[in-house]
Amino acid sequence: MIDVEKLSKAFGARTLWSDVTFTIGRGEMVALVGPSGSGKSTLLNCLGLLDRPSAGAIRHEGQDLTRFGPRETRRFRRDVLGYLFQNYALIENATVADNLEVAVKPRRAARGTTGTGIAEALDRVGLAGRERERIHHLSGGEQQRVALARLMVKQPALVLADEPTGALDRANATMVVDVLREMSEAGCAVVIATHDDGVRDRCDTVFAVRESSLVGVC
Numbered sequence: 001m002i003d004v005e006k007l008s009k010a011f012g013a014r015t016l017w018s019d020v021t022f023t024i025g026r027g028e029m030v031a032l033v034g035p036s037g038s039g040k041s042t043l044l045n046c047l048g049l050l051d052r053p054s055a056g057a058i059r060h061e062g063q064d065l066t067r068f069g070p071r072e073t074r075r076f077r078r079d080v081l082g083y084l085f086q087n088y089a090l091i092e093n094a095t096v097a098d099n100l101e102v103a104v105k106p107r108r109a110a111r112g113t114t115g116t117g118i119a120e121a122l123d124r125v126g127l128a129g130r131e132r133e134r135i136h137h138l139s140g141g142e143q144q145r146v147a148l149a150r151l152m153v154k155q156p157a158l159v160l161a162d163e164p165t166g167a168l169d170r171a172n173a174t175m176v177v178d179v180l181r182e183m184s185e186a187g188c189a190v191v192i193a194t195h196d197d198g199v200r201d202r203c204d205t206v207f208a209v210r211e212s213s214l215v216g217v218c
């Protein structure tokens with residue numbers, strides 16, 4: 001699904017990680033672990049075309065994502081990627097339903113994938129019947145769950161999640177990981193940056209960002 005080859009990232013004179021090589025398969029759930037500041041979010045940002053690596057390649061279906069121009073980047077984000085990031089990336093002034101509708105279009109564009117219906121996705125994340133509420137009236141944890149429902153509707157091939165359980169109580173954290181697990185079992189590749197051992201233990205593969213490199217833990 002994704003082949004990362006000799007990827008390096010430096011900010012000025014500081015190298016975060018270098019010569020990082022790994023593969024993420026379809027249906028695989030991967031945890032990225034490591035100390036605060038080691039560069040987990042930066043690696044996710046590179047995979048999600050939100051930041052550029054300093055060297056190396058990220059290949060998807062034979063194409064090197066690091067060479068994408070603006071149009072290919074937009075298309076890849078629309079058709080392949082799903083983000084579950086700390087700022088949720090929801091449209092603040094729109095309703096819950098509007099935010100989920102936005103995800104239905106790309107799903108239709110990416111033929112062959114079947115996402116969950118809006119009502120069903122909201123029910124799954126404990127927000128049944130909240131379609132007409134505006135995002136800015138929801139709590140942080142509720143917004144996080146709308147972002148998760150949006151992923152279920154979109155059913156992207158690759159999900160990138162940055163500390164997806166950080167702002168949640170244990171019951172909701174378990175629900176989030178259950179949903180990500182279900183998505184991976186449906187064929188989606190899921191990459192999660194996390195400090196949460198409960199999340200790490202539910203992943204198929206664990207990579208640790210350690211002393212400027214990425215080490216397979218199990």
Ligand SMILES: Nc1ncnc2c1ncn2[C@@H]1O[C@H](COP(=O)(O)OP(=O)(O)OP(=O)(O)O)[C@@H](O)[C@H]1O
Binds near residue numbers: 036037040041
């Ligand atoms: N645009 C930038 N310019 C300079 N330094 C940056 C930039 N973005 C991130 N960094 C630095 O890179 C380092 C790694 O940041 P990153 O957020 O990737 O770490 P992390 O492992 O995800 O940390 P945490 O677990 O605390 O979220 C940090 O020291 C950060 O300050």
